[in-house]
Amino acid sequence: MRDELTDSATFQVVVSPLDNVAGIPTKALATEFKALFESVLLLHRHPRTLIQLVIQTTSKPPTATPTVNLSLNRGGSATASEEEQQKHRAPLLLGPDAPFTFAEIAVSINASTLALIDAVRRLTFSVLVDPSPEEERVAHSCHVYAFAFSGYNPMNPADAESELAAQLVYYASAGGTSAKQRAELFTVAEESSKQQLGYLRDALRTQDV
Structure with missing residues (x-):
């Protein structure tokens, strides 16, 4: 709740190493990815929601053995140049301080992009009929439909539902919805409304009695 935003989604990026705790390179990469994807995601279309992207490398090629340039000394034995020796004396960073390879960064961007696209494609929503004030406050969108019904035959109440014809006479909404969502909302x-109409008829019959 403390991270909830009223005008956009809260976007979080977690880079999780497979075999180590998160170090400075990991946290720095997470910050860079957050800025990268925030620049292209339409977060304003999903207020009061959380989008969390978790990135984890599950496998990577083994570290290659560096090739050292050798030269022959006067005695004929092979020796590495002083520059090469100095370079390879530098400590190899392991564990949380190990930097990410460029291949890992590229793969992480591609995988994250596909994951976000798939999440949008699979996005589902729940419809609440007659929501409470609290449910309406946190809802992504709110809608009011009013229908005029015709075709009811009181002489044949068994087929009343199948004979009903609904005509939309009033509609009001707030919040963003897609055309597909609006079609599903109309059906619901x-x-x-048909169920409410049946309830009203039963209530009126009881009152008349």
């Missing part, structure tokens, strides 16, 4: 609202 129409079915719910």
Whole structure:
């Protein structure tokens, strides 16, 4: 709740090493990825939601043995140049301080992009009929439908539902929705209104009695 934003989604990036704890290079890469994807994601379309991207390298090629340039001394034995010797005396950073290879960074960007695209493609939503004030406050979007029904035959109540024809006479909404979502919402609202109509008829019959 403390990270909830009223005008956009909260976006978090976690880079999780497979065999070590997160060090400075890991946290730095997570910060860079967060800035990268925030520049292209439409976070304003998903207020009060959390998008969390977790990146983890599961395998990588083994570290190659460096090739040292050798030269022959006067005695004929092979020796490394002083420059090469000095370079390879530098300590190899391991564990949390090991830097990411450029290949790992590129693969992480590609995998993250595909994961975010797949998440959007699989995005589902729940529809609440007659929500509470608290549910309405945190909802992604709110809608009101009103229908005029015709075709009801009181002489044949068994087929009343199949004979009903609904006509939309009022609609109000707030929040962003896609065309597909609006079509699904219309179907839910129409079915719910039919159920409410049946409840009202039963209540009126009871009152008349």
